[in-house]
Structure formats: structure tokens, C-alpha cells
Amino acid sequence: MERTLVLAKPDAVQRGLVGEIISRLEGTGLKLVALKMVWMDTEMARRHYGIHRGKPFFDGLVQFITSCPLVAAVFEGPKAVEIARKAMGDTDPARAPSGTIRGDLALDIGRNIVHGSDSVENAEQEISLFFKPEELFSYERQIKPWIIES
Numbered sequence: 001m002e003r004t005l006v007l008a009k010p011d012a013v014q015r016g017l018v019g020e021i022i023s024r025l026e027g028t029g030l031k032l033v034a035l036k037m038v039w040m041d042t043e044m045a046r047r048h049y050g051i052h053r054g055k056p057f058f059d060g061l062v063q064f065i066t067s068c069p070l071v072a073a074v075f076e077g078p079k080a081v082e083i084a085r086k087a088m089g090d091t092d093p094a095r096a097p098s099g100t101i102r103g104d105l106a107l108d109i110g111r112n113i114v115h116g117s118d119s120v121e122n123a124e125q126e127i128s129l130f131f132k133p134e135e136l137f138s139y140e141r142q143i144k145p146w147i148i149e150s
């Protein structure tokens with residue numbers, strides 16, 4: 001089953017929006033399989049955002065993401081990567097539609113409150129950066145047939 005990494009970023013922690021972010025993603029029907037608070041260090045941040053190294057916003061992004069603890073979660077389900085990113089909306093909150101997390105709760109691309117993996121491959125790498133295998137839970141939900149047809 002597909003998994004994706006979700007981060008309620010330091011701005012979400014500061015603004016008291018962690019519960020709302022997790023709640024909106026739970027509401028999609030995706031299954032929460034891991035959750036913890038993490039204070040990223042510079043090395044971890046540079047690894048997580050390695051693809052953006054050299055871009056003008058990179059140093060500010062690393063500074064921001066390490067400035068305060070964040071909350072990391074793993075959600076699981078069919079098309080988890082795509083479903084979670086759709087719930088978050090575009091990277092720039094100004095372009096994110098109403099009804100999405102960023103569209104409703106953020107204003108600035110540099111303070112867009114949430115991260116979601118952008119591919120299944122990247123999700124696997126990102127999850128392994130944040131979580132040990134034993135921190136990912138495997139369990140059944142009785143409600144599953146009411147959320148997933150087969």
C-alpha cells in the first residue's frame with residue numbers, strides 16, 4: 001500500500017494548526033500509520049530538501065524548517081501521495097484553491113505550513129529519514145470497506 005510523508009511545519013506548530021492539518025488528512029480516509037514531533041537539525045534539513053540545494057530560497061528554507069519542532073506523520077492508502085498533495089493545494093498558498101490546507105490556512109510560499117512527498121519513490125526516502133521501520137504501525141481498521149471499495 002502506498003505511503004506518504006506529511007510534515008506540519010514549524011509555522012503550523014507555532015500557529016496551533018497541527019491538529020487541523022492531521023485532521024484534514026485523516027478526513028480523506030488515508031490511514032495514519034506514524035506520528036511524532038521532531039526538531040530537525042541542519043544536516044537532516046539539507047538532506048530532506050536536497051533537491052532544492054542552490055536555489056535562492058534554500059538557506060532560508062533550511063533555517064526555517066530547523067527553527068522550531070515540527071510534527072511528522074505517515075499516511076497510507078491508495079494513491080496516498082496524490083491524495084495528500086491534493087488536500088494540501090499548490091505550493092504557493094495564493095494559487096492553492098479554497099478548501100485546501102494551504103488555500104485556507106496560509107498566505108506565503110515560504111510559510112505554507114505543510115509538506116507532502118511528491119512521488120512514491122521520494123516518499124519512501126523521506127519516510128526513512130524521519131522514521132525507523134518499527135515506528136511505522138501495521139493495523140487494520142474495521143471501517144476500511146466503507147472507505148476503500150476493494
Ligand code: IDP
Nearest residue numbers: 052057061090091109110111112114115116118
Ligand atoms: P512542495 O512543498 O509543494 O513540494 P517544493 O517546490 O518542493 O514545494 O518546495 C519545497 C518548499 O520550499 C516549499 O514547500 C516552500 O516551503 C519552499 N519554497 C519553495 N519555493 C519557494 C520560494 O519561491 N520562496 C520561498 N520558499 C519556497
Ligand code: MG
Nearest residue numbers: 115116117118
Ligand atoms: Mg516538494
